[in-house]
Structures are given as structure tokens and as C-alpha cells.
């Protein structure tokens with residue numbers, strides 16, 4: 110991008126305290142919309158001493174996430190919430206350490222491995238769907254979470270952990286909820302203070318550490334590749350320095366993959382069913398595509414014949430991106446198209462706002478999976494659609510997520526249609542991920 114003379118970033122003149130308080134702690138989507146309404150491409154505001162810069166133009170986003178990515182770190186606010194749990198795993202590590210971690214974790218996500226995970230995905234999805242009944246009202250977001258949690262537990266920790274996989278899941282879910290709560294409250298009690306709540310949090314982390322470190326020790330002793338992510342992480346060797354990961358690194362990556370990997374996919378699918386339940390025509394088209402396969406159990410090999418199922422999921426990720434906000438902090442002053450973003454500022458990129466820009470997605474509020482047909486998808490401008498981020502920190506699990514959702518969407522559509530059980534619209538709950546507030550109640554119809 111060519112640089113012109115330094116020009117001021119348009120600022121948003123709203124009264125800052127109210128906005129900061131309500132926006133950061135209560136209504137982040139409203140904050141994003143209001144901040145972005147002033148200037149659709151780049152706008153700044155201040156939060157106490159710090160500058161907040163919202164960037165909402167694909168070319169500028171490309172600079173932050175790709176071209177000048179090495180000048181940005183994750184913001185310290187983001188680290189504050191999740192560091193106690195995720196340590197120095199992929200989501201939070203920076204610079205050379207991040208590059209090395211990424212090389213070491215990559216083998217767990219190559220195509221051959223994802224083929225193995227696909228079997229786990231169909232097995233667990235089918236088990237959960239088999240519990241559903243004709244005419245029943247269920248919270249589809251709860252069911253999607255059950256599916257992705259079961260898949261995450263099995264693909265990461267393998268079968269032999271048995272009951273412990275459940276304990277790990279429970280503790281991680283509790284800690285995830287704790288991190289969400291931290292976003293809701295304006296004043297934070299440091300985790301080191303011995304409040305009853307903090308004691309529970311620390312005890313959950315200690316329990317998880319004990320289980321995971323013991324599993325690591327057992328796997329190290331046996332050195333066999335059991336095919337789950339944990340054993341792949343243990344066997345990983347860096348091509349550059351030949352070294353592997355320490356136990357602490359394996360622990361941090363396992364926690365990161367587990368937490369980054371299940372709630373995002375589950376929320377994306379929950380929003381997708383919410384949209385489908387309101388669009389019976391689109392639901393029927395999806396079912397017709399799946400019906401053409403007959404009643405066989407859907408497998409990875411069938412996915413190329415189910416393009417519409419994937420389009421539906423991608424369009425849901427456009428309207429309700431689970432990672433609705435990405436934040437960065439420049440480690441030096443950065444220039445983008447003549448705008449200077451000062452070292453230490455909080456840079457916000459919101460896939461939620463970006464995906465609703467009319468110039469890239471005509472009639473942006475309309476649910477239209479045809480935007481992602483093979484032909485139409487090519488004309489979406491680079492960085493205008495960012496559910497998985499971009500650049501060196503792009504989601505490492507994006508193929509995993511797309512295959513998991515593609516399979517689950519087709520498997521559900523093969524057996525059930527659904528309509529909304531309640532007439533009130535479902536509200537967004539923008540915490541660490543963009544959740545449907547109170548769940549999505551649907552009435553099932555067996556096909």
C-alpha cells in the first residue's frame with residue numbers, strides 16, 4: 110500500500126466514559142457499530158490514556174494482519190484474560206517463539222491427520238443426533254456444543270483417558286465461563302488474591318495441569334503415535350533446530366487448541382441453525398442436496414458432493430462470526446495509507462462489522478448462501494471475509510472447523526428439519542466469542 114503524507118485518523122466524538130463502560134463491558138457490538146458509523150474505514154477514539162483504532166477496510170486490515178504483522182502483538186487486555194489458562198500457547202505467544210510453536214503444532218493439522226479426525230467427527234455427531242426425537246424442542250446451541258466438545262476431547266486426548274476426558278472438559282468449560290465473566294465486570298480482582306472464586310479457578314487449573322502433565326509423562330514413556338493431537342504434539346520436531354516441545358509447551362498448546370477449537374465452531378453452527386430455521390426455502394435446498402446421497406452414513410469422501418452445506422455454514426460465519434473482534438497492539442509506530450497508528454494503541458478489527466459492508470456484500474443483512482458458490486466466492490475481495498483471521502496468525506484449525514461443521518450440517522439435514530420454537534429473536538451475547546444469548550430453541554421434525 111502506497112504511503113502518503115501523515116494524516117490524522119478520523120476520531121469519534123462520543124462521550125468516552127459511557128461508551129467505554131457500556132461498550133467494553135456490556136455491549137460490544139453496539140460500541141463497534143457506533144464507532145464504525147463515523148467513518149467506515151478507520152476511526153480512532155481514546156480509552157483513558159490509550160488510543161483505540163477501529164480498522165474496517167480490507168486493504169488496511171491486510172496491512173495489520175499480513176504485510177506489517179511483525180510490528181503487531183496481541184493486545185495486553187486479551188492476554189490478561191486468557192494467559193493464566195493458556196500460558197504461552199499459539200494464541201498468545203509472539204515473534205520467534207510464535208513462529209516456532211506454529212511449526213511444531215502444524216503437523217497436527219495436516220490433511221492426513223484431519224482425515225482421521227473426520228471419523229471421530231462423524232461418530233460423535235451421529236451418537237448425539239441419535240438421541241433426538243421427532244417433535245421434540247431442543248436448544249440446538251447446547252447440542253452443537255455437546256458435539257464439538259465431544260469431538261475436541263476425543264481428537265485431542267484420545268480414547269484411553271476415558272472418564273478423565275470428561276473431567277478435563279468440565280474444568281475447561283468452567284474456566285472458559287470464568288474468562289467470559291471477566292469480560293462482563295468492570296473491576297477485576299487479580300487471580301493471585303485468595304477469594305473463594307479465585308481459589309476455585311486456581312484449583313481447576315491445578316487439576317487440569319496434574320491430569321495433562323501425567324498424560325504427557327505416560328506418552329513420553331511409550332513414544333507411540335496414538336493418532337490423537339496430544340501424541341502428535343509430543344512427537345513434533347522442529348525442522349530448523351531439531352528440538353521438540355517441553356512439557357509446559359505441550360500443556361499450553363493442548364489447552365489452547367481445546368479452548369480455541371470447540372466453542373467457536375459450536376457457536377457458528379448454532380447461528381447457522383438459527384438462520385436456517387427462519388429460512389425454510391434454504392433449509393429445503395440443503396436437504397435436497399443431502400437426500401441425493403441416499404440414506405448412507407455421510408463420510409469425508411461425500412463432502413465434495415455437498416457444496417451447498419458448506420456454503421450455508423460459511424454464510425452463517427459471515428453474519429455471525431464467532432471471533433467477532435480481533436485486537437492487536439503495535440510495538441512501534443505503524444503507517445497505513447498515511448495514517449499513523451501509535452505504538453501501544455489498541456487496534457480493533459471486527460469481522461462482524463466488516464462482513465456487513467454493503468460494498469463487499471450487497472444486501473448485507475440477507476442470509477444468502479449463494480454468495481459462497483464456487484463462482485461467487487472468487488469475487489469476494491481479499492480480507493473482506495475474515496472469520497478465521499489472516500496472515501501468520503490465521504486460525505490453524507480452520508480446515509478442522511470447516512470439515513467438522515460441513516459433516517455435522519449434512520448429517521443433521523439428512524435426518525431432521527427444524528423451526529424456531531419461540532417467536533422472539535435471539536440476541537447476540539458478545540463475550541470471548543459471539544454467542545446466541547440464552548440458546549436457540551428449535552422444534553425438530555424427523556424426515
Ligand code: HEM
Pocket residue numbers: 199200201211365366367369370371373374377430431432435436495496497498499501502503504505506507509510
Ligand atoms: C468456526 C470455528 C473457528 C473460528 C471462527 C476460528 C477463528 C479464529 C480466528 C479469527 C483466529 C485468529 C485470531 C487473531 O488473529 O487474533 C483463530 C486462531 C486460532 N484458532 Fe481458530 N477458529 C475456529 C476453529 C478452530 C479450531 C477447530 C481450532 C483447533 C482445533 C482452532 C485453533 C486456533 C488456534 C490454535 C489459533 C491461534 C493461531 C495462531 O495465533 O497462530 N480454531 N481462530
